[in-house]
Amino acid sequence: MIQFLLNQTLRCEHALDPNMTVLEYLREHLHKPGTKEGCASGDCGACTVVVGELHSDDTGTRSLRYRSINSCLTFVSTLHGKQLISVEDLKHQGQLHSVQRAMVDCHGSQCGFCTPGFVMSLFALQKNSTGLHDGHQAHEALAGNLCRCTGYRPILAAAEQACNAERGDQFDAQQSQTIAQLEAIAPTQTAELNSGDKRCLLPLTISDLAQLYESHPQARLLAGGTDLALEVTQFHRPLPVMIYVGNVAEMKLIERFEDRLEIGAAVSLTDAYSTLKAEYPDFGELLQRFASLQIRNQGTLGGNIGNASPIGDTPPLLIALGAQLVLCKGEARRTLAIEDYFIDYRVTARQEGEFIEKIVIPRASQSHTFRAYKVSKRLDDDISAVCAAFNLHIDNGLVVEARVAYGGMAAISKRAKACEDALLGAPWNPSTLERACAALAEDFTPLSDFRASKEYRLLSAQNLLRKFFIEQQTPHLETRVTAYV
Numbered sequence: 001m002i003q004f005l006l007n008q009t010l011r012c013e014h015a016l017d018p019n020m021t022v023l024e025y026l027r028e029h030l031h032k033p034g035t036k037e038g039c040a041s042g043d044c045g046a047c048t049v050v051v052g053e054l055h056s057d058d059t060g061t062r063s064l065r066y067r068s069i070n071s072c073l074t075f076v077s078t079l080h081g082k083q084l085i086s087v088e089d090l091k092h093q094g095q096l097h098s099v100q101r102a103m104v105d106c107h108g109s110q111c112g113f114c115t116p117g118f119v120m121s122l123f124a125l126q127k128n129s130t131g132l133h134d135g136h137q138a139h140e141a142l143a144g145n146l147c148r149c150t151g152y153r154p155i156l157a158a159a160e161q162a163c164n165a166e167r168g169d170q171f172d173a174q175q176s177q178t179i180a181q182l183e184a185i186a187p188t189q190t191a192e193l194n195s196g197d198k199r200c201l202l203p204l205t206i207s208d209l210a211q212l213y214e215s216h217p218q219a220r221l222l223a224g225g226t227d228l229a230l231e232v233t234q235f236h237r238p239l240p241v242m243i244y245v246g247n248v249a250e251m252k253l254i255e256r257f258e259d260r261l262e263i264g265a266a267v268s269l270t271d272a273y274s275t276l277k278a279e280y281p282d283f284g285e286l287l288q289r290f291a292s293l294q295i296r297n298q299g300t301l302g303g304n305i306g307n308a309s310p311i312g313d314t315p316p317l318l319i320a321l322g323a324q325l326v327l328c329k330g331e332a333r334r335t336l337a338i339e340d341y342f343i344d345y346r347v348t349a350r351q352e353g354e355f356i357e358k359i360v361i362p363r364a365s366q367s368h369t370f371r372a373y374k375v376s377k378r379l380d381d382d383i384s385a386v387c388a389a390f391n392l393h394i395d396n397g398l399v400v401e402a403r404v405a406y407g408g409m410a411a412i413s414k415r416a417k418a419c420e421d422a423l424l425g426a427p428w429n430p431s432t433l434e435r436a437c438a439a440l441a442e443d444f445t446p447l448s449d450f451r452a453s454k455e456y457r458l459l460s461a462q463n464l465l466r467k468f469f470i471e472q473q474t475p476h477l478e479t480r481v482t483a484y485v
Helices: 022-029 098-105 115-128 135-142 153-164 175-184 206-215 269-279 281-287 293-298 301-306 314-321 417-423 430-443 454-473
Strands: 002-006 009-013 048-056 062-070 083-085 191-194 199-202 220-222 241-244 254-256 260-264 324-329 332-337 342-344 355-362 368-375 386-395 398-407
Touching: 002 175, 048 115, 048 175, 062 115, 062 175, 062 293, 098 115, 098 153, 115 135, 115 153, 135 153, 206 241, 206 324, 206 355, 254 269, 260 269, 269 281, 269 293, 269 301, 281 314, 281 368, 301 314, 301 355, 314 355, 314 368, 314 386, 314 398, 368 454, 386 454, 398 417, 398 430, 417 430, 430 454
Parallel strands: 002 083, 199 241, 220 241
Antiparallel strands: 002 009, 048 062, 048 083, 191 199, 254 260, 260 355, 324 332, 324 355, 368 386, 386 398
């Protein structure tokens, strides 16, 4: 059984299909049609809802944390112990919520299909804003919502009005009650949603997860689900057994040590952002261009590695940084360099019943220069055509160490060994640079697809290395990860 709050109403579900998405649950099970299905792939934002969770600060004080998510990519089992808020819940005692009123006042809706998604993104923005409108924060909050009618000027105006509006709504008034309800239904043991032919298991500890996964090695691990859910929504493949790792507290930790960061595999990209940005600014910049805020609120660092996509944005950066994975199977653990995890297209070194427990990333060093670049067809909410990461140690004009990694150039994200060999021990000058660029043709034979031709990919990979070189000579020209087609 799973339990969660639907606004303020407790829902206990015993036998729902674990493959049911929150979008399907709202529309077909509860007959709440306000949440719309546009793409069923997390690209349009029409299905945006908000999830409330208990959050403890450094002092242990409990509060509510609201985040926007794509309901089309969220399996209903992941709601266990949380609060679900849809667009129907905002109107209160016959009065529009302030974010709804802002959309009306600013003429932010025409056909109205996308409007519920925008409203819910605005609601989450308002709940997470500091009290005054921040244009960058508004852009980030709305980048995952697409509108083909109004353009975005009136919607951005609505964001400004909503964030500057007088605060206080029914959710604030009921906050203490909601926290008490969520504390009462907080998971205390492994739960299960079972429809007879499909199961989703929800462990709370790593040991329980390891035991379940060894017993059900055929199960699919579910974290954010932003990739896994596509198998159901796009390819119509049933997932008979899933194990949800999002309630395993140990895998949601971020720990800082003198020489390394340890980030649990179930840490969301949103939660990892501030830590990675503080250590490696380019990593933080790239994460802001990783899909949409809704996706980053759900997707995890471990999931972006585990699915072994050749166009995953974080693996090239982690490879260049020399990151390692801690893999767990039963009671055994092993540490593996992330570059050795990827073997072939969607094939990894992970053994049956083994899972990624955490990612270990070396702390930044003043002797090394790290930069990352992403090339895509649009700035926001898009997949890389090429992603490059460079980590160099240059001493007295010579390249002492070089780690160069690319995504989108092969069946896996990988190091450019020939390029590195051309750099190592050589002077950091234009001649060395051009030899290293030429060596990239030995490292990669990219494919052509709808994102880019093989010629474009190779030239882009070379030009990103040139860009890195130029920025090192003239730091004021730095544009970091803002490159796009």
